[in-house]
Amino acid sequence: MKQINLNALRVFAMVARHGNLQRAADVLNLSRGAVSQRIKQLELDLGVVLFLRGAQGVSLTPEGERCRAATDDALALLETAFVDIGAVNDRVTLHLGSSTASKWLMPRMDGLTTEFPKLSLTTQVHEQPLQRSLGRNEIAIWPGTTPDTNPTHQCRQLTDIRLVAVCSPDFPRSDRPMGLETLLTLPLLQDAHRRWEKLIQATGYGDTHKLLNFDRSALAIEAAIGGHGIAVAPTYMVEADIQSKRLVDVWIDPEPSEERLFISWSREHVGGRPIRRIVDWITDEFAASPPIR
Amino acid sequence: MKQINLNALRVFAMVARHGNLQRAADVLNLSRGAVSQRIKQLELDLGVVLFLRGAQGVSLTPEGERCRAATDDALALLETAFVDIGAVNDRVTLHLGSSTASKWLMPRMDGLTTEFPKLSLTTQVHEQPLQRSLGRNEIAIWPGTTPDTNPTHQCRQLTDIRLVAVCSPDFPRSDRPMGLETLLTLPLLQDAHRRWEKLIQATGYGDTHKLLNFDRSALAIEAAIGGHGIAVAPTYMVEADIQSKRLVDVWIDPEPSEERLFISWSREHVGGRPIRRIVDWITDEFAASPPIR
DNA sequence: CACAGCCGTTAGTTTTTCTAAAGGCTGGTC
DNA sequence: GACCAGCCTTTAGAAAAACTAACGGCTGTG
CATH class of the missing domain: 3.40.190.10 (Periplasmic binding protein-like II)
Known part of the structure; x- marks a missing residue:
């Protein structure tokens, strides 16, 4: 027996449910001609007449009723299974x-x-x-x-x-932006990346600086918000606090990092x-x- | 959620069963590219990965296993229902x-x-x-x-x-085939089509003949088998009795009827x-x- | 008789499905 | 390491399926 077009079964089930090709077409977003052709081809493939056609719509033949029952069961089974699988996936x-x-x-x-x-x-x-x-x-x-x-x-x-140095707006500081030399005289807050140390080493300045270290960049930034010093962090990490005026930037690395x-x-x-x-x-x-x- | 292509589920089930796209393609009479594309599109539509691919074929993912179970159940349901319906139709x-x-x-x-x-x-x-x-x-x-x-x-x-005149092999008659003139001197058996009367009228012979009328051609033929006269009937109706020697043909209309x-x-x-x-x-x-x- | 609402068909367009061909990857063998 | 077999993937183009728009027929109702 030629393989049944399973997609046509979905159309069939909708027509059976509504007893009306036009309404099924509306629900399925198809033209009534498409639905009519689908049902016709399904009947040819199955070798049975599924619907009696009339001026008030269609009604299922006995064979059509048996098809409908099986189709509804199968579609319900698949719908349940696949909705689950789909849902898990969001x-x-x-x-x-x-x-x-x-x-x-x-x-x-x-x-x-x-x-x-x-x-x-x-x-x-x-x-x-x-x-x-x-x-x-x-x-x-x-x-x-x-x-x-x-x-x-x-x-x-x-x-x-790109690294940026930030501090609380209330933090005492001479001017903005600051030169690196001036910055380094202030309490410096750094995270596990040890960005200040790297920066200082890269620029060749002396290393007698007050450094406060934190396990997390976020903690360093919070300390800066708290007025405890100058934190250096990537721009994207401090952008929101700058926008909220909890921080101000006092220096930015002219070169992006590697x-x-x-x-x-x-x-x-x-x-x-x-x-x-x-x-x-x-x-x-x-x-x-x-x-x- | 976009509608699942139910026909693709059939392909999916076959691949799951064989653990091998090539073999599933062979069974389905498709190219291996078609099967691969089908599975890929189904995965995109469903939003899950169904198979792990490898050098030794494919294996179901956990989501794929859940799909397979539901699909096999649904396809089995439909197969059973539609095989029955197909059978009833003989x-x-x-x-x-x-x-x-x-x-x-x-x-x-x-x-x-x-x-x-x-x-x-x-x-x-x-x-x-x-x-x-x-x-x-x-x-x-x-x-x-x-x-x-x-x-x-x-x-x-x-x-x-084509009309043929038949009688019992034991029916007394001069020779075979008979001329129409001789025929008409014998008892004639006719059915509701009044074939003898039409024949006589068409040939212009006199109309003082012994006619026995029956409601059914078959009854006229049975009367001829019983030795009661000459029946005229279409060849296809008497062919079997001639073959069985229950009847002999004694005249055939040289022209087929209209x-x-x-x-x-x-x-x-x-x-x-x-x-x-x-x-x-x-x-x-x-x-x-x-x-x- | 006219109309509304239903379904069916056709020709043409669009989309899907498929094939053929090319190619990549893995595991096994020498 | 090279080669091979067997697997899956992708692409371009052809074929088939699905669909639309338009037209038309039928039935029931007013």
Whole structure:
């Protein structure tokens, strides 16, 4: 027996439900001619007449009724199974550094949840980049000097990483912007990247400076907000606080650093899932950052 | 959620069963590229990865396993329902004249049921041609001067209608074949078509003849078998009795009559049903009739 | 008789499905 | 390391299916 066109069964079930080709066509977003042709071809393929046609619509023949029962059961079975599978799939895990999470993502969480109301987002913070491959609904945002080379990943650069020195607006300081020499006379707040030390070493200044160290960039930034000194951090981490006037920038590295921020996601992303749209949204947010000074 | 392509599920189920795209393609009579594309599109539509691909074939992911289970259940449900429905449909109704039924069809019923062992045949005899359209599993055999003109029917000529005069082999007669003049001196048996009267009128002979009339051609033929006279009937109605030596032909009309025998069936015949094959068988039986004399 | 509402058909367009061909990857063998 | 077999993927183009728009027929109602 020639293979039944299973897609036609969906049309058949809708016609059977409504008893009316035109109404089924409306529901299915098809023309009534398409529905008519579909039913006709299905009848030819099956070798039975499924509907009696009349001026008040159609009614099922006995054979049609038996087809309808089986078809409804089968479609219900599939619908249930696939809705489940589809639903499970609107869950995305975002892997990123804890400071990026708290200083970049959290201030934008309202925007993200507004854009993707049905998204179930898991934010997993890490101190080191993931070593394993990303699953199909995972995104990672990570700094590095080269893009992600994992062949199962797709990768895109989000931004240069440019360092900026920030402090509380109330922090006593002579002028703005400051020269580096003046900066270094002030209490300096640095994170685990030891950015100040690297900066000082790079510029050749002396090393008798007051340094306060924190495990997390975010903590250093919070300390700066608290008036405890000058923090240096990537621009994207402090942008939101600058916008909110909790911080002011007092120096910016004229050269971007060697590192850039990358976003990676699995090549096995599939249609219907918002993962690529989330990637695009994040990309757009970075692109839309106002320039500092 | 975009509608799942149900036909692709059939492909998916076959790949899942074989764990191998190439083998599934072989079974489905598709190229391996077609199967690959089908699975890929299904994954995009569903938003999940269904298979892990490898050098030794494919294996289901957990989501794929869940899809497979639901798909197999649904396809099994449909297969069972539609195989049943297809089977029920081997019921054919044959409409024909009662004499054609008893004198042409009955002697061949063994051949027909041998050829179509699963056929459920209903023979409905009528004295007048059907006025309504034939249903999709109905065949009609009817004499006429023109083919069936009903636009929903298909029609084919089975045979010319040629009249033959027959009697019992034991019937007293001078010789064979007889001239018409001699014939007309004998008791003549005719049916409702009043074929003898028409024949006599057409040839211009006198009309003082002994005529026995019957409601049915078959009854006239049975009377001839009983030795009561000479019956005239279409060749196809007496062929079987001649073959069985119950009758002998003593005259045949040198010209075929204006009427021919036609077979009609519904244009809405559908694939998988034997109706066309039954029509062909009946056609072949008429074509295979041995010439009388 | 006119009209509304239904279904059916046709010709042509659009979309989907498929094939053929080319190519990449993995595991096994020599 | 080279080669091969067997697997899957992708692409371009052809074929088939699906669809639309338009036209038309039929039935029931007022």
